Amino acid sequence: QVLLVQSGAEVKKPGASVKVSCKVSGYTFTNYGISWVRQAPGQGLQWMGWISGYNGNTNNAQKFQGRVTMTTDTSTSTAYMELRSLTSDDTAVYYCARIPFDSRGPSTYWGQGTLVIVSP
Amino acid sequence: DIQMTQSPSSLSASVGDRVTITCRASQGITNYLTWYQQKPGQVPKLLIYDASTLQSGVPSRFSGSGSGTDFTLTITSLQPEDVATYYCQEYNSAPLTFGGGTKVEIK
Numbered sequence: 001q002v003l004l005v006q007s008g009a010e011v012k013k014p015g016a017s018v019k020v021s022c023k024v025s026g027y028t029f030t031n032y033g034i035s036w037v038r039q040a041p042g043q044g045l046q047w048m049g050w051i052s053g054y055n056g057n058t059n060n061a062q063k064f065q066g067r068v069t070m071t072t073d074t075s076t077s078t079a080y081m082e083l084r085s086l087t088s089d090d091t092a093v094y095y096c097a098r099i100p101f102d103s104r105g106p107s108t109y110w111g112q113g114t115l116v117i118v119s120p
Numbered sequence: 121d122i123q124m125t126q127s128p129s130s131l132s133a134s135v136g137d138r139v140t141i142t143c144r145a146s147q148g149i150t151n152y153l154t155w156y157q158q159k160p161g162q163v164p165k166l167l168i169y170d171a172s173t174l175q176s177g178v179p180s181r182f183s184g185s186g187s188g189t190d191f192t193l194t195i196t197s198l199q200p201e202d203v204a205t206y207y208c209q210e211y212n213s214a215p216l217t218f219g220g221g222t223k224v225e226i227k
Contacts, residue, residue, distance in 0.1 A: 029213045035216065037164075037218075044205075044207065044218060044219075044220050044221040045156075045158075045164065045207050045209075045218040045221070046218065047209070047215055047217060047218060049214075050214070050216070051214075058215040059215075061214075061215040062215070065225070081190065087129075095163065097164075097213075103214065103216065104152060104211050104212075105211060106154035106169035106209075106211065107154075107156075107164075107166065107173075108165050108166050108175070110163045110164060111163075112163060113163060116168060
């Protein structure tokens with residue numbers, strides 16, 4: 001079956017960076033993309049960007065431009081999302097989700113979420 | 121960027137009631153819209169895609185309609201297990217914006 005397994009919770013200081021991984025199984029990694037979505041405590045879902053599993057092309061939300069890097073490792077079927085210059089506003093659960101290769105479709109499968117806490 | 125406006129932000133209804141949630145896009149997105157259900161402490165779950173196609177395994181009391189800019193999620197007979205927050209999301213063009221969410225509770 002399709003699984004997306006994310007790395008564990010992180011606690012970071014303001015100004016630090018965090019890198020969240022999303023290892024997939026049960027499908028051909030290069031046939032789909034990975035979307036990253038975050039959810040601050042008690043808040044709604046916020047789309048951060050997506051990366052193609054085929055060629056690594058990315059499209060990030062302007063809010064995160066210059067601060068986020070999305071990458072993939074096709075040899076391990078793993079996607080990564082690195083967020084830099086963290087502030088307390090970045091405290092959230094970060095999700096990866098599978099999307100169609102051209103991003104034009106829903107996220108059928110989601111990772112379990114990674115809690116990132118930014119605290120002095 | 122496309123803005124997605126969901127309403128209401130919350131609602132309370134009785135078991136068996138018909139519930140309607142709307143989502144309005146700031147520009148036309150044809151039918152590139154999906155609805156997710158998120159129960160407290162859980163991962164979002166896909167309910168409907170392409171505005172009106174029911175995801176496999178989702179109860180038939182859920183339905184979606186609309187195209188262009190105006191969309192609706194309907195629960196024909198609200199059940200206790202439907203308590204959740206519902207989100208729309210467009211996938212016409214990046215950024216793939218979510219609506220603000222609608223929290224559904226039982227009266």
